[in-house]
Amino acid sequence: MKTSWNALDKRLEETEIVNMRIVKEMITQKTKSAYDRIMGLNIYTLVVNLLIISLVFPYIFMNTPISTTSFVIVEALILIGLTPHIKKISLLSKFNLDSKKSNELSRLLLRYKQTCCNESLWTIFCVTLAFAGFYISELCFNTKAAYVLDNRVWLVVGLTLLTFALAFAIGWIQRRRHAQQMLEIEQGLKELQEFES
Numbered sequence: 001m002k003t004s005w006n007a008l009d010k011r012l013e014e015t016e017i018v019n020m021r022i023v024k025e026m027i028t029q030k031t032k033s034a035y036d037r038i039m040g041l042n043i044y045t046l047v048v049n050l051l052i053i054s055l056v057f058p059y060i061f062m063n064t065p066i067s068t069t070s071f072v073i074v075e076a077l078i079l080i081g082l083t084p085h086i087k088k089i090s091l092l093s094k095f096n097l098d099s100k101k102s103n104e105l106s107r108l109l110l111r112y113k114q115t116c117c118n119e120s121l122w123t124i125f126c127v128t129l130a131f132a133g134f135y136i137s138e139l140c141f142n143t144k145a146a147y148v149l150d151n152r153v154w155l156v157v158g159l160t161l162l163t164f165a166l167a168f169a170i171g172w173i174q175r176r177r178h179a180q181q182m183l184e185i186e187q188g189l190k191e192l193q194e195f196e197s
Contacts, residue, residue: 024195028097031188034181039092041178046085053078065144073133081126084119088112102193109185116178 053075061071091112095105 020195024192027188027191031185031192032097034184034188035092035095035097038178038181038185039089041174042085042089042092046082046089049078049082049085065142067137067142067144069141070134070137073137074130077126077130077133081123081130084115084122087115088119091115097192102189102196106186106189106193109182109189113182 057071057074057078060066091108094100095108097105100108
């Protein structure tokens, strides 16, 4: 009877180990899935910005009387504005659930969150400078374009405001989704930390 009990105890221990391994794999997979979505969003944002820099704005520059100075100001500030995106992608590329412990990953995640927080201020600063520089350059120094307050100007103002409204709405939706995915990663790391102790 003692042998039967020992065999039963051994089987229960093995079953518990298998169950714990399955639970850990599920948590790891859920955390990795949230991480992949955040990485994808950051890469998507970087690619869209690079397309704007390399295709959209140069096309506008070549087909409108925008001055070279205005073009250079906007392009340079957009490039500078990409710095936080590159830093975020660099931090996320170090996020490896298989080789790093959860406390290392938590520190990495904290640095990522700080970069995200700083990015908002950085982006607002760069966008404000870009618009101010562009408008000052165009309205004060561009002699090729005769800026007159007529229907075309109001159309440009309206389209600019519509673009801002759409960008704000898309940004707000992405921020909510990003916050949810960050919460999933943080929760997953906390749960994985229990397996390590």
